[in-house]
Amino acid sequence: MPVITYRDALNAALREEMQRDDRVFLMGEEVAVYQGAYKVSKGLLQEFGEMRVVDTPITELGFAGVGVGAAMVGLRPVIEFMTWNFALLALDQVVNAAAKMLYMSGGQYHIPIVFRGPNGAALQLSAQHSQAWDSWLAHIPGLKVVSPGTPYDAKGLLKSAIRDDNPVIMLEGEMMYNWKGEVPDEEYVVPIGKADIKREGDHCTIVTYGKLVTLGLQVADTLAKEGIRVEVVDLRTIRPLDVEAVQASVRKTNRCVVLEEGWEFCGVGAQVVDYVQRDCFDDLDAPVVRVHQADVPMPYAKNLEKHAKPDLPKTIAAVKKVMYLEG
Amino acid sequence: MAKKKPDPKTELALGDTDAATRRTILRSMLLQRRFEERCAEAYALGRIGGFCHLYIGQEATGTGVISMLRPDDYVITTYRDHGQAIARGISPRAVMAELFGRSDGCARGKGGSMHLFDRNTNFLGGHGIVGGHVPLATGVGFAIKYRGGDQVCVCFMGESVVNTGAFHEALNMAGLWKLPVIYVIENNRYGMGTSLERASAIHDIYQRGAAYDMPRGVLDGQDVLAVRTGMAEALHRARTESMPTLLEIRTYRFMGHSMSDAVSGTYRTKAELDEYMQRDPITVLKLHMEAAGEIDDAGMATIDDEVKLEVQDAWDFAEASPEPALESLYEDVLVETTT
Numbered sequence: 220m221p222v223i224t225y226r227d228a229l230n231a232a233l234r235e236e237m238q239r240d241d242r243v244f245l246m247g248e249e250v251a252v253y254q255g256a257y258k259v260s261k262g263l264l265q266e267f268g269e270m271r272v273v274d275t276p277i278t279e280l281g282f283a284g285v286g287v288g289a290a291m292v293g294l295r296p297v298i299e300f301m302t303w304n305f306a307l308l309a310l311d312q313v314v315n316a317a318a319k320m321l322y323m324s325g326g327q328y329h330i331p332i333v334f335r336g337p338n339g340a341a342l343q344l345s346a347q348h349s350q351a352w353d354s355w356l357a358h359i360p361g362l363k364v365v366s367p368g369t370p371y372d373a374k375g376l377l378k379s380a381i382r383d384d385n386p387v388i389m390l391e392g393e394m395m396y397n398w399k400g401e402v403p404d405e406e407y408v409v410p411i412g413k414a415d416i417k418r419e420g421d422h423c424t425i426v427t428y429g430k431l432v433t434l435g436l437q438v439a440d441t442l443a444k445e446g447i448r449v450e451v452v453d454l455r456t457i458r459p460l461d462v463e464a465v466q467a468s469v470r471k472t473n474r475c476v477v478l479e480e481g482w483e484f485c486g487v488g489a490q491v492v493d494y495v496q497r498d499c500f501d502d503l504d505a506p507v508v509r510v511h512q513a514d515v516p517m518p519y520a521k522n523l524e525k526h527a528k529p530d531l532p533k534t535i536a537a538v539k540k541v542m543y544l545e546g
Numbered sequence: 547m548a549k550k551k552p553d554p555k556t557e558l559a560l561g562d563t564d565a566a567t568r569r570t571i572l573r574s575m576l577l578q579r580r581f582e583e584r585c586a587e588a589y590a591l592g593r594i595g596g597f598c599h600l601y602i603g604q605e606a607t608g609t610g611v612i613s614m615l616r617p618d619d620y621v622i623t624t625y626r627d628h629g630q631a632i633a634r635g636i637s638p639r640a641v642m643a644e645l646f647g648r649s650d651g652c653a654r655g656k657g658g659s660m661h662l663f664d665r666n667t668n669f670l671g672g673h674g675i676v677g678g679h680v681p682l683a684t685g686v687g688f689a690i691k692y693r694g695g696d697q698v699c700v701c702f703m704g705e706s707v708v709n710t711g712a713f714h715e716a717l718n719m720a721g722l723w724k725l726p727v728i729y730v731i732e733n734n735r736y737g738m739g740t741s742l743e744r745a746s747a748i749h750d751i752y753q754r755g756a757a758y759d760m761p762r763g764v765l766d767g768q769d770v771l772a773v774r775t776g777m778a779e780a781l782h783r784a785r786t787e788s789m790p791t792l793l794e795i796r797t798y799r800f801m802g803h804s805m806s807d808a809v810s811g812t813y814r815t816k817a818e819l820d821e822y823m824q825r826d827p828i829t830v831l832k833l834h835m836e837a838a839g840e841i842d843d844a845g846m847a848t849i850d851d852e853v854k855l856e857v858q859d860a861w862d863f864a865e866a867s868p869e870p871a872l873e874s875l876y877e878d879v880l881v882e883t884t885t
Binding site: 244270275276278280281282283284285286287288289290291292293294296311312315316320321322323324325326327328329360361363382383384385 | 620622651652653654655656657661663664665670671673674675678679680681682683684685686687688689690691692711712715716718719722877878879880881882883
C-alpha cells in the first residue's frame with residue numbers, strides 16, 4: 220500500500236471530492252495562490268480555478284459566515300482555518316449560524332459545511348497559538364467533530380465530512396502534516412462516529428484521538444516490553460462519540476486512561492469518564508485517570524512547554540496508576 | 547446615489563409604480579401594521595413570549611425593498627422580522643403561529659419571533675446576533691455568482707450593525723469579489739436606546755460604503771415609492787453587473803426596541819417621537835394615492851377592515867394550532883445525510 224503524508228492524504232480527499240461534486244469549494248487564507256499555509260491545498264487552484272479555491276482576506280468571522288451563507292443555498296463549502304486558534308473569532312458563525320440554523324428554521328435549512336484546520340499546540344508557539352478547541356466545539360449540539368490521528372483516517376474522514384449534510388468540524392495538527400502512513404489508492408471513506416481500536420490489549424484501555432493516538436501507541440509499545448498489554452481506542456470522532464466502543468473496551472480491560480491535548484476542566488476526557496462510570500461502574504477495577512495539558516496558558520520556554528503537555532512518562536504513569544503498579 | 551448615475555430608462559421601467567402596485571403595497575403595509583398591533587396585544591396577554599421587536603413605523607422600508615424582488619431572489623434579516631416576512635409573502639397565519647410557539651409556525655415553533663424562516667419564499671431567516679447575518683448574505687451572493695445566476699440577495703440590518711466587525715468583514719468581501727448583494731441599512735436612529743450619534747463616528751452612514759468601493763445611497767424610508775426607485779437602481783446593478791450596493795434607508799421606530807422596552811424616556815423625547823410620527827409611512831403613501839385619485843377615506847377603511855379580518859384569522863389559526871409534539875424537541879438538530 221502507498222505510504223503518504225497526512226498533508227497529501229487531506230489533499231487527495233479534497234481533490235477527489237471536488238472532482239466528484241462541483242458544489243464543493245475550498246475557501247480560506249492562503250489556500251489558493253500560496254498553495255496553502257501548510258500546503259494542504261497544493262495544486263488545487265491550478266486544477267479547479269479561482270471560483271472553487273478561494274483566497275480570503277484575514278477575516279475569519281467573515282469567511283466562516285460566507286461559507287454558512289453559501290451552504291444555506293446549496294453549495295458545500297470547505298472552510299480552512301489557518302489554525303483553530305484564529306477560529307475563535309469565527310465561533311459566532313460556527314455556533315450561532317452553522318450549528319443552529321437547521322433547528323431554528325424548523326428543519327428547513329441544513330448546513331453542509333466543513334470547517335477544518337490545525338488544532339492544539341505545535342512547538343513553542345506560546346499561549347495564543349497553542350489551544351486545543353476540542354471540548355468547546357464538541358459541546359455544541361448541531362455540530363459533528365472529527366479528529367483523525369493517521370493519514371488513512373484523515374483522508375477517509377475528510378471525504379465523509381464533505382459528503383455529510385451537517386456542519387462538520389475537523390481538527391488536524393501542524394505537527395501531523397508530515398506524518399506518514401499507509402493510504403490505499405482505491406476509493407474509501409471512514410464513517411463519522413466510529414472509533415477504531417488502534418491496538419488490542421486486555422490490561423488497560425487508553426481512550427484518545429487525533430494527535431495523541433501516536434502517543435498512545437508509543438505508550439502501548441513501551442509497556443508491552445514490561446508485559447503490560449494496553450488497548451488503544453482511537454475515538455476518531457469526538458461528536459457523536461462512539462460510546463459503545465469505549466465501553467466494550469473498558470469491560471474487557473477493567474481499567475481506563477483518557478488522553479487528550481486540552482485542559483482538564485470540562486475537557487472531552489471528562490465526558491468520556493462520565494460514559495464509563497455511568498454504564499461500566501461495576502467493570503472498573505480502578506478510578507479512571509486523565510492525562511491532559513497542565514491547567515495553564517501554554518508557555519513559550521521549551522522546557523516549560525514540554526512540562527505542560529501530555530507525554531510518554533505522564534501517560535505511562537497514568538496506566539501504572541490504574542493498574543496499581545506505581546512506586 | 548453617490549457612486550454611479552443610473553440609466554433613467556431602466557429606473558423608470560423597474561421602479562415606476564403603477565396604481566395597482568401602489569394599492570397592493572398599501573394593503574401590505576397596513577396588514578403589517580395591524581399584525582404588529584395585535585402582536586403587542588398578544589404579548590401583553592402572554593400568547594407571545596421571549597423577545598418581540600415590532601416593525602411599526604418602518605413598514606415602507608421592508609415593503610418597498612421586497613416588493614421589487616423576484617421570487618427566486620433571497621432575503622435575510624434581523625430579529626425585527628415580522629413585517630418583512632409578511633411583505634415577502636409568508637402567510638400571517640404561519641408567522642402568528644410561530645410567534646405563538648405552535649407547530650404550524652413557519653419554523654415549527656423552534657424559532658419564534660426573532661427567527662422566522664421560509665424556504666418557499668427564500669426567506670433566509672431572522673437572525674438574533676447583531677451583525678451576525680451580514681456575512682451570511684455575502685455567502686449567498688457568493689453562491690449566486692458561483693452558479694452564474696442573476697439573482698440578488700437583500701440583507702436588512704439596523705444602523706447599529708455598521709459598528710460591528712462582521713459588517714466590515716462581510717462588505718469588504720462583497721466589494722472585493724463584486725457580489726450581487728444589496729445591504730439595506732434600516733436606520734431607525736436608535737440601537738436599542740443608543741442614538742446613532744452616540745454610536746457611530748460618522749452620521750451619514752451610507753458613506754461607510756466608500757471603504758469597500760461600494761455604490762451607495764441614502765433613501766427616505768417613510769416614502770415607499772422612493773424606496774422602490776432607489777432599489778430599482780441597486781437591483782439593476784446587481785443583476786447586470788454583479789455589483790453590491792449599500793443603501794441607507796432613513797426611517798423611525800414608533801415603538802420601543804422590543805416589547806420589554808420603553809417607547810420614549812431617557813434616550814429619546816416624546817416630542818421627537820411625535821414629530822417623526824407625523825410622517826407615518828402608511829399616511830405618506832395614502833397621500834400620494836389620494837393626490838392621484840386612487841383612494842379615499844372610504845376605500846382606506848375597506849382595506850383596513852380586510853386586513854384586520856386577515857390578522858384575526860391569523861390569530862385564530864395560531865391559537866388553534868397544536869403545540870409542537872414533545873418528540874420534536876430532538877428533531878432538526880442534525881439532518882440525515884443523503885449524498
